[in-house]
Amino acid sequence: MAKSGGKGSGLRDKLDGNELDLSLSDLTEVPVKELAALPKATVLDLSCNKLSSLPSDFCGLTHLVKLDLSKNRLQQLPADFGRLVNLQHLDLLNNRLVTLPVSFAQLKNLKWLDLKDNPLDPVLAKVAGDCLDEKQCKQSAIRVLQHMKVVQADQEREKQRRLEAEREIEKKREAKQRAKEAQEREVRKKEKAEEKERRRKEYDAVKAANKKEQEKKPKKETHQPTKTKSGSRSVKSRPQKQSWSWAFLKLLLMVLLTVTGIVVACQVTDLQWQPFCINVNTIYENVIHGLRSHEILQRVLQPNSQQ
Numbered sequence: 001m002a003k004s005g006g007k008g009s010g011l012r013d014k015l016d017g018n019e020l021d022l023s024l025s026d027l028t029e030v031p032v033k034e035l036a037a038l039p040k041a042t043v044l045d046l047s048c049n050k051l052s053s054l055p056s057d058f059c060g061l062t063h064l065v066k067l068d069l070s071k072n073r074l075q076q077l078p079a080d081f082g083r084l085v086n087l088q089h090l091d092l093l094n095n096r097l098v099t100l101p102v103s104f105a106q107l108k109n110l111k112w113l114d115l116k117d118n119p120l121d122p123v124l125a126k127v128a129g130d131c132l133d134e135k136q137c138k139q140s141a142i143r144v145l146q147h148m149k150v151v152q153a154d155q156e157r158e159k160q161r162r163l164e165a166e167r168e169i170e171k172k173r174e175a176k177q178r179a180k181e182a183q184e185r186e187v188r189k190k191e192k193a194e195e196k197e198r199r200r201k202e203y204d205a206v207k208a209a210n211k212k213e214q215e216k217k218p219k220k221e222t223h224q225p226t227k228t229k230s231g232s233r234s235v236k237s238r239p240q241k242q243s244w245s246w247a248f249l250k251l252l253l254m255v256l257l258t259v260t261g262i263v264v265a266c267q268v269t270d271l272q273w274q275p276f277c278i279n280v281n282t283i284y285e286n287v288i289h290g291l292r293s294h295e296i297l298q299r300v301l302q303p304n305s306q307q
Contacts, residue, residue: 011038019043023068026050032057039063047071047091059083070094070114082106090141093117093131099124102155105148113141123147 011034014020020041027049035041042065051072059080067084070093082103087110094117114131115124127147131137263284266277 011035011041015041019045021045023047023049028052030054030058032061035061042066042086044068054078054081056080062086065089067091077101077104079103085109088112090114100144100148102148102152105145105152107145110141110145112137113144115140115144 011020011022011031014022015038018040020035020038020043023045024047027046028051030046030051032055035044040063042063044061044064044066045068047068047070049072051069051074053074054069054077056078059078060083062084063086064084065086066089067087068091070091072095074092074095074097076097077100079101080103081101082105085106085108087107089112090107090110091114093114097115097118097120099121112134113128114137115128116131118125120128124144124147127143128140129136129143131140262280266274266280267284
């Protein structure tokens with residue numbers, strides 16, 4: 001901080017009105033911050049130093065009107081050198097410049113320019129010409145500004161052309177991508193349709209097989225009849241029912257014959273005095289008495305009793 005303040009104080013000591021002379025100071029760097037603190041210094045002399053480049057923030061010294069950078073080692077100017085829009089007088093004699101930045105075209109107030117003793121590009125050197133007197137230096141400024149405007153316009157067109165070419169490439173890439181996506185969608189759609197058709201055929205095949213199986217079932221049922229929907233039994237179940245009926249009738253007849261035999265034996269044989277037969281005869285007589293008391297049975301039994 002103290003060192004910067006010392007530099008600022010030293011620059012103010014060298015300030016003469018609006019002119020600041022820093023020539024022959026063996027400078028390798030430009031004290032931009034100290035110069036920015038002196039906006040009154042519109043005329044700056046940095047000639048006969050050891051400057052090989054200018055920092056980018058040097059272009060922020062927009063208050064400069066006259067700038068002398070002659071007899072240094074400058075190989076190029078900052079890309080945004082055109083920000084020095086108030087610059088009217090520029091001396092670049094005896095440096096190592098080959099080209100000028102495109103932004104140089106923005107120095108619309110430039111009226112004096114010296115580019116002698118620089119290894120300039122042949123085209124730029126021819127445009128700049130000599131600067132041996134006031135008139136030539138003014139003409140050099142006008143011609144160089146016009147040339148740089150053309151260069152700037154060419155570069156803008158080239159930039160625009162590149163942008164358009166990039167846009168075209170991007171459009172083609174997007175179109176190609178869209179075509180690829182459309183093709184993929186078409187393939188997926190086709191595969192989906194094929195899958196649907198395959199499943200439909202499988203369904204039709206299963207349906208046909210079921211139908212064929214159903215057509216075969218009635219033929220088998222004629223050999224193996226079962227219950228019908230109405231609940232009637234099949235032919236096979238009827239003999240089974242009849243066999244059970246015959247068995248029941250046989251059993252009933254056997255029981256009746258047995259009972260009849262016992263009753264007869266207890267009525268006509270010597271067994272009638274046995275306790276068992278006494279009970280049987282008693283039951284028999286009660287049954288007969290009960291049956292005779294019934295009017296209908298009396299009518300049935302009366303002829304039989306008369307006989």
